Amino acid sequence: MRGVQLEAFGNPSSVHGAGTAAARAVERARCLLALRLGAQPDEIFFTSGGTESNNLALLGTAPAPSSRRFRLAVSAVEHPSVLEPARRLERDGSALAVLGVDSDGIVRLDLLEKALRKGLDLVSVMHANNETGAVQPVEQIGALCRRHGALFHTDACQSFCKLPLDVNKIKADLVTFNAHKMHGPKGVGALYVRKGVSLSPLMTGGGQERGLRSGTLNTPGIAGFGAAAQLCTDKECAKAAALRDFFISSALSSIPGAALNGHPEKRLCGNINLRFSGVESKPLLLKLSARGIYVSSGSACSAGKTEPSHVLVAMGQDRRTALSALRFSLGRGTTKAQLVYALNELRRAVEEARKCRN
Amino acid sequence: MPELELMDLSGVPCPANSARILLKLEMMDAGARLEVLLDDGEPADNVPAAVSEAGHKLVLRARAGKSWRMVFEKV
Numbered sequence: 504m505r506g507v508q509l510e511a512f513g514n515p516s517s518v519h520g521a522g523t524a525a526a527r528a529v530e531r532a533r534c535l536l537a538l539r540l541g542a543q544p545d546e547i548f549f550t551s552g553g554t555e556s557n558n559l560a561l562l563g564t565a566p567a568p569s570s571r572r573f574r575l576a577v578s579a580v581e582h583p584s585v586l587e588p589a590r591r592l593e594r595d596g597s598a599l600a601v602l603g604v605d606s607d608g609i610v611r612l613d614l615l616e617k618a619l620r621k622g623l624d625l626v627s628v629m630h631a632n633n634e635t636g637a638v639q640p641v642e643q644i645g646a647l648c649r650r651h652g653a654l655f656h657t658d659a660c661q662s663f664c665k666l667p668l669d670v671n672k673i674k675a676d677l678v679t680f681n682a683h684k685m686h687g688p689k690g691v692g693a694l695y696v697r698k699g700v701s702l703s704p705l706m707t708g709g710g711q712e713r714g715l716r717s718g719t720l721n722t723p724g725i726a727g728f729g730a731a732a733q734l735c736t737d738k739e740c741a742k743a744a745a746l747r748d749f750f751i752s753s754a755l756s757s758i759p760g761a762a763l764n765g766h767p768e769k770r771l772c773g774n775i776n777l778r779f780s781g782v783e784s785k786p787l788l789l790k791l792s793a794r795g796i797y798v799s800s801g802s803a804c805s806a807g808k809t810e811p812s813h814v815l816v817a818m819g820q821d822r823r824t825a826l827s828a829l830r831f832s833l834g835r836g837t838t839k840a841q842l843v844y845a846l847n848e849l850r851r852a853v854e855e856a857r858k859c860r861n
Numbered sequence: 862m863p864e865l866e867l868m869d870l871s872g873v874p875c876p877a878n879s880a881r882i883l884l885k886l887e888m889m890d891a892g893a894r895l896e897v898l899l900d901d902g903e904p905a906d907n908v909p910a911a912v913s914e915a916g917h918k919l920v921l922r923a924r925a926g927k928s929w930r931m932v933f934e935k936v
Contacts, residue, residue, distance in 0.1 A: 518876045518907050520914055526880035534884065544881070545873065713874065 504688065504727040515720050516711055525722045532729025539732050540678065541669040542695050548712045549725055552692035553660040554584040555705070556679035557627075559694055559716070560656045561588040563702035564625050564677070568595045575625040576600040576618045578610045579817035580637070585627050585658055586813075602628070607766035608637035608818050615644065619651035626653050631662040634801045634814045634830060635765030636774025638666065645674030654700065660684050660692070664735035665772055676700050682724065686835055687731030691724035743833045744772040750831065750842050751775055758850050764815060764828055773833035776801065782856045784829045785809060790852040796845050799830040865896040871928060875903050879911035886917055886935045896932050898925065905929040 507528045513521025515529045530544070537544045550556045565573045577589045579601050593599035600618045604610050610628050619626070626648050631638045641657055648655035656677035659668055663680035670678055677700065681692030696702060696715070708717030747770075754761050760780035779787070784800040791798055801812040811825030831845070868885060870878045878899060885895055899905050909919045912933050921932035 515876070515880075518879075518903075518911070520911075523876040523879050523883070523911050523914075526876040527883055530877055530880040531884055534881070713872070 504723040504730070507726040508723040511722060511726075515722050516709065528722055528726040529720055532725045532732075535729040535732055536680075536693060539664060539668070540680075540695055541671050543698065545713075546670075546695055546698055548694045548696060548715050549720055549728075550692045550694055550716055551690055551721070552683075553582070553658065553679050553681040554692075555716075556681070556692045556694040557582065557584040557658055558588050559702065559705050560677040560679060561585065561592065561625070561627060562705060563715075564654060564656075564700075565592050565595075565597060573597040573625070574600075574621075574623045575627065576602055576615065576623050577627045578602045578604060578629065578639070580604050580608055580610075580632050580635075580814045581627065581629055582633055582658060582660070585629070589627070604637075604817050606819050607769070608632055608635045608764075608814060609766065609769065610639050610644070612640065612643060612647070616647055619647055619653060623648075623651065623653040625656060627656040627658070629658040629661070630668065631659075631666065631771045631774075632765070632814060633661050634812055634828075635776050635818070636661070636770035637765045638662070638769045638771065641673045641675070649674045661771055661774075664732055665740050670695055670697065677702075682728035682731055685731055685735055688724045688727040691721050691728050693728070739835055740772040743835075743837070746833055746837060746839060746842055747772060747775055749839065750833075750846065751777070753842075753846050754849065757846070758853055761853075764818070764820075773837075775831040775833070777829055777831075778824060778827040779829070779853050779856075780824075780827065781860065782853055783826050785826075786856050786859075787829055787849075787852050790855065791845075791848060794848045794852075796848055799832070801825075801828045801830050865894055865932065868895060868897045870897055870899050870904070872900065873904075875907045876911060878904050879908050882908065882912055882933065883915055883917075886912075886915075886933065889935045891935055894920065894932050894934050896921075896930065899929045899931060901927055901929060 511524040511528050513525040515525035533544045533547050537547050577585055589599055602610055602614045628639050628644050630641050645655045654676040657675050658679045660681045664685040676697045678695035683689040704715050706717050711717050762778050764776040788800050811822050815825035899908055916936050918934040920934050923930045
């Protein structure tokens with residue numbers, strides 16, 4: 504990225520030598536990313552990240568509000584960057600179906616099939632969930648969508664380069680993915696758009712990205728995106744999965760009242776989501792942070808009131824249970840020694856929180 | 862004569878088309894040739910200049926309907 508910033512400083516849309524050098528960095532990344540998805544380079548469109556790609560996939564597919572009624576279905580556990588544009592389309596007159604999930608957070612295919620039989624234009628179901636790591640049966644979903652003539656979009660931000668993903672195998676028409684979830688830079692993402700699928704741009708202007716996404720390309724970010732994809736290996740995912748399983752089994756066996764959120768096997772390699780009965784996650788999060796362990800609570804604080812995770816609520820958890828969820832994410836550099844330290848501190852923090860409550 | 866690999870760059874704008882040709886040439890051996898299909902207009906005008914600027918040779922430039930067929934040799 505530094506090399507590109509210093510030596511390919513031209514605008515990648517300019518045809519002079521400096522522009523062509525920058526375009527080479529962009530096109531190299533485009534080709535590398537396409538290869539990862541089993542796609543063609545022309546089917547990859549760069550954006551500012553997952554949120555923009557998800558908005559483009561949903562809002563860009565929908566026809567103008569005045570024309571025919573658009574029918575879409577999204578799962579109840581989608582990221583807000585899918586749920587919010589879906590609700591916006593509903594407010595504008597589209598018919599929206601929100602698909603329920605089972606207690607492990609896996610989309611119910613019977614509900615999807617029922618909705619498809621009634622008629623859908625677009626289905627959006629994420630590949631893997633950002634909170635629980637639940638891996639959705641995208642191959643079956645894609646096949647169902649294709650059979651019923653609906654477009655299939657999947658948000659693969661969490662799974663890109665971590666799980667095998669072939670756009671033809673899963674019959675996806677649109678795939679969102681980004682850089683920073685796999686050790687790439689922040690502020691860069693992409694949308695795979697199957698050749699022949701027509702989308703309207705969200706932003707117009709200079710006509711970059713073949714008119715679908717105007718705006719000067721973030722060349723160093725895109726170069727970093729491609730390089731990060733090149734560095735990901737199956738081996739590191741297997742290592743993370745082994746560490747994940749070690750942490751989960753140790754926590755469940757040594758911390759009274761601990762339970763796992765999400766499926767024990769159908770989950771992302773680096774995802775751990777636990778709950779501790781009778782203990783809210785927020786104080787735990789702060790205690791762990793003070794000890795150098797940075798985790799997420801999986802809930803959003805809005806207008807001074809802590810709201811439980813919509814994902815856990817969709818999985819059937821009550822408000823109190825959902826508010827006790829704590830998410831640990833493992834990265835490339837995570838070691839077993841770090842996890843042993845985190846486990847000891849977690850055990851201590853849960854004990855302290857329970858003492859405070861009593 | 863070995864069959865040339867064809868790179869269809871129809872619809873790919875400048876300078877992304879030149880960039881993809883240069884990337885492909887980067888992976889080829891010196892003396893190897895690459896055949897490309899380019900749109901008329903800017904691509905047909907700009908690409909030969911950009912590829913030549915990088916030191917490679919344009920060995921064929923021919924009309925192919927509304928497009929252009931060009932062959933570049935890696936130097």
